[in-house]
Amino acid sequence: MAVGQKRKRPASDPVPTAAKPASKLTKTITHTVIANSGLKGEGEKAKTEDAVERQQLLDLIASSPTTTPFEKRVLSLLCQIPRGRVSTYGLLSARLGSSPRAVxxxxxxxxxxxxVPCHRVVAAGGGLGGFKGAWPRDGVGITLDEKRKLLRGEGVKFDAKGRVLGTPWGEFV
Known part of the structure; x- marks a missing residue:
């Protein structure tokens, strides 16, 4: 095989896992779940509405002519992350058998x-990472402020250093 040429993995090969064990990826982040209002039937109605919206998003992603098959897989996984929860680039990449940078x-x-909630994906240490392709300068950036605002609106909590509190969600199907 030529130098720099990638080998295609046969479909029968097992999917590679992340370089770090999941326990290390999930070590420092904890989550906050939005509390239910307590009204009977409201939780079931919300679950039904979420399922309908999720299916609409999956249909939208599948029919997109501009996204690659890999991007469609990533975006489809995003739809599984519940409102008020976050996951990490590492957990998504482990599920997809790719790298966090590719994700x-x-x-x-x-x-x-x-x-399609890409704002729900954070770095392994709870930092916000990049958003809309931009990394912060000196910890601040309009795009990160936007990401933080979206997460706070969903009930996600942050520590004094701006890191997400809670355990990252990784129950991908």
Missing amino acids: GGALRRNPFAPR
């Missing part, structure tokens, strides 16, 4: 943001 690249090109 970040696909999120940067998300044409459906914020409906």
Whole structure:
């Protein structure tokens, strides 16, 4: 095989896992879940509405002529992350058998943001990472402020250093 040429993995090969064990990826982040209002039937109605919206988003992603098959897989996984929860680039990449950078690249090109919630993906240490393809300068940036605002609107809490509190969600199907 030529130097620099990638080998295609046969479909029968097992999917590679992340370089770090999941326990290290999930070590420092904890989550906050939005509390239910307590009204009977409201929780079931919300679940039904979420399922309908999720299916609409999946249909939108599948029919997109501008996204690659890999981007469609990444965006489809995003739809599984519940409102008020976050996941990490590492957890998504482990599920997809790719690298966190590849996942970040696909999120940067998300044409459906914020409906397809790329803002719910953070760095392994709870930092916000990049958003809309931009990294912060000195910890601040308009795009990160926007990401923080979207997450706060969903009930996600932050520590004094601006890191997300809670355990990242990784129950991908």
